[in-house]
Every structure is written in C-alpha cells, then in structure tokens.
Amino acid sequence: MIRLEAIRREFQVGGEPVHALNGVSLTVERGEYLSIMGPSGSGKSTLLHIIGLLDRPTAGRYWLAGRNVTGLSDQERALIRREKIGFVFQLFHLVPRLTAAQNIELPLTLDGLPPEKRTDRVQSILAAYGLAARARHLPNQLSGGERQRVAIARAAVTRPEILLADEPTGNLDRASGREVIELLERLNHEGLTLILVTHDPELGSRARCRLQMRDGCLLADGEAR
Amino acid sequence: MRLKDLVGLSVGALRAQRLRSLLTALGIAVGVAAVVLLTSIGEGVHRFVLAEFTQFGTNLLAVVPGKTATFGVSGGIISTVRPLSLSDAAALARINGVVGAVPVVQGNALVQAARRGRRAFVFGVGPEAPAVWKINVTTGQFLPADDQGSARAFVVLGSKLRDELFGRENPLGQRIRVGGDRYRVIGVMASKGQFLGFDLDDAVYLPAAKALELFNRESLMEIDLLYEPNASLDRLVADVKRLLISRHGHEDFTIITQKQMLDVLSSILNVLTLAVGALGGISLLVGGVGVLTIMTIAVSERTAEIGLLRALGAEKGQIVKLFLGEAVVLAGIGGLAGLVLGVGLAQILTTIVPAMPVRTSWGYVVVGELLALVVGLAAGVLPARRAAELDPLEALRAE
Ligand SMILES: Nc1ncnc2c1ncn2[C@@H]1O[C@H](COP(=O)(O)OP(=O)(O)O)[C@@H](O)[C@H]1O
Numbered sequence: 001m002i003r004l005e006a007i008r009r010e011f012q013v014g015g016e017p018v019h020a021l022n023g024v025s026l027t028v029e030r031g032e033y034l035s036i037m038g039p040s041g042s043g044k045s046t047l048l049h050i051i052g053l054l055d056r057p058t059a060g061r062y063w064l065a066g067r068n069v070t071g072l073s074d075q076e077r078a079l080i081r082r083e084k085i086g087f088v089f090q091l092f093h094l095v096p097r098l099t100a101a102q103n104i105e106l107p108l109t110l111d112g113l114p115p116e117k118r119t120d121r122v123q124s125i126l127a128a129y130g131l132a133a134r135a136r137h138l139p140n141q142l143s144g145g146e147r148q149r150v151a152i153a154r155a156a157v158t159r160p161e162i163l164l165a166d167e168p169t170g171n172l173d174r175a176s177g178r179e180v181i182e183l184l185e186r187l188n189h190e191g192l193t194l195i196l197v198t199h200d201p202e203l204g205s206r207a208r209c210r211l212q213m214r215d216g217c218l219l220a221d222g223e224a225r
Numbered sequence: 226m227r228l229k230d231l232v233g234l235s236v237g238a239l240r241a242q243r244l245r246s247l248l249t250a251l252g253i254a255v256g257v258a259a260v261v262l263l264t265s266i267g268e269g270v271h272r273f274v275l276a277e278f279t280q281f282g283t284n285l286l287a288v289v290p291g292k293t294a295t296f297g298v299s300g301g302i303i304s305t306v307r308p309l310s311l312s313d314a315a316a317l318a319r320i321n322g323v324v325g326a327v328p329v330v331q332g333n334a335l336v337q338a339a340r341r342g343r344r345a346f347v348f349g350v351g352p353e354a355p356a357v358w359k360i361n362v363t364t365g366q367f368l369p370a371d372d373q374g375s376a377r378a379f380v381v382l383g384s385k386l387r388d389e390l391f392g393r394e395n396p397l398g399q400r401i402r403v404g405g406d407r408y409r410v411i412g413v414m415a416s417k418g419q420f421l422g423f424d425l426d427d428a429v430y431l432p433a434a435k436a437l438e439l440f441n442r443e444s445l446m447e448i449d450l451l452y453e454p455n456a457s458l459d460r461l462v463a464d465v466k467r468l469l470i471s472r473h474g475h476e477d478f479t480i481i482t483q484k485q486m487l488d489v490l491s492s493i494l495n496v497l498t499l500a501v502g503a504l505g506g507i508s509l510l511v512g513g514v515g516v517l518t519i520m521t522i523a524v525s526e527r528t529a530e531i532g533l534l535r536a537l538g539a540e541k542g543q544i545v546k547l548f549l550g551e552a553v554v555l556a557g558i559g560g561l562a563g564l565v566l567g568v569g570l571a572q573i574l575t576t577i578v579p580a581m582p583v584r585t586s587w588g589y590v591v592v593g594e595l596l597a598l599v600v601g602l603a604a605g606v607l608p609a610r611r612a613a614e615l616d617p618l619e620a621l622r623a624e
Pocket residue numbers: 011012013018019020038039040041042043044045046047
C-alpha cells in the first residue's frame with residue numbers, strides 16, 4: 001500500500017538546514033495498524049504529512065497503491081488526498097461556524113456529491129459513532145472527545161483507504177482518549193490502513209506494528225521491519 | 226463542488242460575521258443606489274427633453290437656408306445663397322406625401338392693444354401651422370388660406386398674450402399694432418405651455434409675408450413640412466432636395482429631419498446618463514475596496530480552515546472559488562439592497578419634487594447589479610488567490 005524509499009526532508013531555519021527526516025524507508029501493507037512513537041521533534045508529524053501528500057520530500061521516492069506519487073502536481077495530490085486519505089489532527093480542526101453534521105459533510109460537499117446521498121451518509125455515520133444527538137451542535141458546544149469523534153467521522157465519511165492520525169488523543173483526557181482510539185481501531189478492523197502517531201507508549205503499544213523515531217530516523221520496535 | 230453548496234457555504238461564512246458583512250454590503254449598497262438614482266435622473270431628463278421635442282409631432286422635416294459645411298468642398302465655386310421664398314414653401318407643399326408646409330419667420334416685437342402693450346414672440350407662419358405643429362385655436366379661427374403674396378393683416382393671439390392685452394374683454398375683431406403695423410385679431414390659440422423655457426403662449430401668429438416685411442427680411446428662416454406617417458422619409462428628402470435644386474440652381478439649403486435631430490439628441494442624452502452613472506460607479510468602487518479589505522481579513526482569520534480544506538483534498542481552484550464566492554455573494558446582496566434603496570429614493574424624489582424628471586430604467590438597474598457582482602469578483606480575486614497559494618502545512622499550523 002505505502003512504500004517509502006530513503007525519504008529525506010530538510011527545512012531551512014534561519015539559513016541553517018534542519019533535517020526533519022534522515023532517509024526513512026518504510027513499507028505499510030493494506031489494512032495494517034501502525035503506530036509511530038518518539039520524542040517531540042523527532043520527525044513523526046513530518047513523516048505523516050509526507051505520507052498524506054500534504055508535504056513533499058526533499059529526496060527519496062514514494063509509492064502509493066503501486067503508483068509513484070513522488071513528483072505529482074498539486075492538483076493530482078489533492079485528488080489522491082480527497083479519494084484515498086483521511087486525516088485526524090491533535091487540534092481537531094473543525095470549522096467553528098458549521099454544525100457537527102455540516103463538518104462531517106464538508107468533504108462530500110467539496111467532492112460535489114448530491115445532497116441526498118450526503119445526508120444519508122452523514123446520518124448513518126453520526127448514528128454509528130453515537131453522535132446523532134449532537135448533529136446540530138456547533139464545535140464549541142461539544143466536549144473534546146465528541147469533537148475528535150466528529151473529526152474522525154469527517155475523515156472516514158469519504159471511505160478512504162488510509163487514515164493518518166497525528167496525536168489524536170493529545171488534547172483529550174484518558175477516558176475520551178480511549179474512546180477515540182477504540183473508534184480508530186474499529187475502522188482499522190473494517191479494513192482501513194491506520195497510521196497512528198503518538199508519544200504515549202501505552203497507546204502506541206496497542207498497534208500490531210510499532211515504530212520508534214529518533215532525530216528523523218526510524219528504529220524498529222517489536223515486530224520490526 | 227455544486228454551485229448551490231458554494232453559495233450556501235458563502236452565505237454561512239458571511240452570517241458568522243453578521244455585523245461586519247452588513248457594513249461591507251452597505252458600502253456596495255450605497256454605490257449601487259447612487260448608480261440607480263443618478264441614472265434614473267439622467268433617464269428622466271432624457272425622456273423629458275425628448276417629450277419636449279416630440280410634442281410638435283415626429284413626422285416633421287425642416288428646410289433652412291444655407292448649406293452647412295461638409296468635408297471636401299472645393300474652394301472654386303462661390304455659391305450665392307438664394308432666399309427661401311414663400312413660393313418655395315407652396316411648391317414643397319405639393320410634393321407627394323407632404324400633408325402641409327409652414328413657412329416660418331420668427332422674431333420679437335412690441336404688440337400694442339388699445340390700452341396695453343407688451344413685447345412678445347412673433348411667428349410669421351402659413352395657414353397650415355395648426356395642423357403641422359399640432360396647436361389648436363380655442364376661439365375664432367386661424368389665419369385664412371389667402372394667397373400669401375396678398376395676405377390680409379390678421380393675427381391670432383397666444384393665450385397668455387390675449388390675457389395680458391385684453392383681460393376679460395373679447396379680443397375678436399379688435400385692432401392691435403405689431404411693430405407699428407395695424408392688424409385685426411381673428412382668433413386665440415389654446416395654451417401650449419413652455420418649450421425649453423420659452424412661453425409659447427406669449428406669442429402672436431401672423432402671415433409669413435407680413436412678418437418678412439416686419440423684420441425686413443428677404444428669406445424665410447425655415448419651412449416646416451408635415452409628411453404622412455407611412456411616407457418614405459428617404460424618398461421625401463430626395464424629392465425635397467430635387468425640387469429645391471431645380472428652383473435654386475444648386476443646393477443652398479439644408480434639410481433637417483425631426484428623426485435625425487431626435488437621434489442626435491438621444492445619443493447625447495445617453496452619453497450624459499452614462500457619465501452620471503459612472504459618477505455613481507465611483508462610490509461603488511469605494512464599496513469594492515471595503516470588500517477587498519474584509520476578504521483579506523477573512524483569509525488571514527481562516528488560515529487554519531484553509532489548511533484543513535486542503536488536507537481534505539480541496540484543490541487550489543476550489544479555495545479560490547470559495548473565497549471569490551463569498552466576495553461575490555457579499556457584493557451581490559449589497560447590490561440588491563442598493564437597488565431597493567436607489568429605486569426607493571427615486572420614487573421618494575418623484576413624490577417630493579414632482580417637477581424633477583426621474584425615471585428608473587430597468588436596463589440600468591440590471592447593469593447596477595451586474596456592476597456590483599463584477600466589483601465583488603474583482604475585489605475577491607486577490608484575497609482568494611492568496612488563500613489558494615497558502616502552503617497547506619503552514620496554514621494548518623496557524624491557530
Ligand atoms: N515548517 C517547518 N519549518 C522548519 N522546521 C520544521 C518545520 N516543520 C518541522 N520542522 C522541524 O522538523 C523537526 C521535526 O518536526 P516534527 O515532524 O513536527 O516532529 P514531531 O511531530 O515528531 O514532534 C523538528 O526539529 C521541527 O522543528
């Protein structure tokens with residue numbers, strides 16, 4: 001599903017190069033549950049952004065579903081993000097003026113899906129995630145856990161193949177964090193490839209495949225590859 | 226993305242900032258209202274002036290002595306201008322399709338009755354003037370169809386002149402002096418009102434031959450022809466030209482058709498209306514700057530949202546559309562409010578100042594709204610492009 005070869009990512013900070021990724025090679029099978037752990041600043045988010053085609057590597061090659069996506073145009077990458085990839089962020093990133101239902105509907109709206117179909121899909125996902133009673137609430141009327149579940153629903157409503165979650169529990173208490181992780185795992189059970197970035201070893205250890213990052217390099221952990 | 230969703234999202238974003246959206250839309254509204262109001266006044270003046278000129282009828286044609294200079298006249302021929310005579314007028318009246326011909330000599334003279342005197346317009350005309358100019362006699366009769374050479378000394382008074390000279394007395398049969406010569410009053414005209422500020426009722430009508438003597442002229446000032454409504458104007462002009470050339474030997478006269486004159490007048494007035502409308506357009510431009518400012522602020526406030534949309538797979542084009550849509554919807558709503566405001570003000574103006582010719586033209590109303598949309602589009606382009614060019618990651622990090 002995902003194959004990275006010697007991916008490097010350099011940032012220029014005040015004229016000095018910062019090596020966020022130092023030659024990362026990685027293969028992730030379809031339906032895999034992968035966690036990436038490591039200290040702050042080790043390059044976890046950068047790696048996730050490159051996998052999610054939000055960022056381009058300085059060097060290296062990237063195949064997604066058998067296709068070389070390293071040099072794709074902005075538009076082609078947007079299309080792949082829309083069809084194949086879902087993001088879940090630490091800060092939820094809900095649109096504050098839209099209700100929970102409208103937030104979940106947003107990617108379908110951007111995609112130009114007819115309104116009846118959108119409503120059907122949004123209603124069923126709201127029900128499945130236990131958010132039906134919250135459909136008309138604005139983000140600031142929801143608890144942190146509910147917000148993150150709305151964000152996950154928004155990522156999953158387009159039926160992507162890959163779900164990328166960057167510290168999805170970072171802003172949540174234990175209980176709602178657990179709910180969020182269980183929801184993500186449920187999606188993984190249904191066949192989604194799940195990549196979870198966390199610095200919480202307890203959460204990370206739930207993944208079938210666990211990787212550690214240090215200074216822009218991957219270290220194998222457990223069933224290393 | 227569907228158009229309906231685009232509009233829906235735009236309206237939603239604008240409603241989330243209600244006060245600021247309202248104020249910005251107000252800027253556009255004032256601009257559009259100015260355009261509508263000013264063009265309404267321009268259009269009103271246009272119609273007023275045209276109505277003034279068509280009150281004498283539209284199937285008119287005038288012949289005046291002298292040839293207006295055209296390009297390429299060789300200096301070799303020195304042409305003498307022959308006077309336009311009463312017999313020219315009589316000949317023109319016999320052209321096929323001409324209903325009536327009026328020789329015209331116009332001036333100003335002292336008109337004296339037994340007790341009172343007054344300066345008034347003098348129209349030296351022929352017996353067909355009422356038919357050609359669409360004016361009516363109320364009492365008595367108009368000048369009789371005498372042989373113009375030996376016209377009797379009869380006059381017909383305008384209604385105001387009659388009141389000034391005779392008050393409640395019956396003027397018929399009374400003797401008056403015009404510029405020293407003696408005349409007998411045989412009729413009074415119905416009131417015609419003002420024409421471009423001239424009081425047509427403060428006038429006296431007498432035979433053209435007498436007026437030529439009175440003003441010591443050789444030539445008529447003009448011959449007015451009324452033609453049948455279904456006559457071909459081109460043929461008529463050609464016939465008039467041929468006849469007068471055969472009588473004068475060469476073309477020493479100019480033919481002015483009412484239609485030509487109205488066309489020229491109308492195009493001048495259109496330019497005027499456009500110019501006034503453009504003046505209103507300036508305030509619309511100021512409203513556009515307001516939209517530009519607000520959209521620029523919106524883009525920087527919603528940077529994180531733009532990042533999210535990009536992460537969800539929105540292309541740059543879609544981001545452009547979203548923000549452009551917002552600017553256009555904002556300007557469009559402002560424009561609609563401006564239309565209502567402008568049309569309302571025009572109505573109020575008509576009610577308060579009935580003398581002021583105000584006429585709202587729906588063409589300009591549509592143009593006003595289109596202009597608002599264009600201004601919104603233009604004002605939205607820069608902020609929308611800036612939004613689209615944001616790096617998705619940088620944008621996501623903004624909180
Ligand atoms: N846009 C950027 N500009 C400059 N440096 C960056 C940028 N993004 C990340 N970095 C740097 O790259 C390194 C890795 O960052 P990141 O991937 O965010 O780490 P993590 O998510 O593991 O905390 C850090 O040193 C960080 O400062």
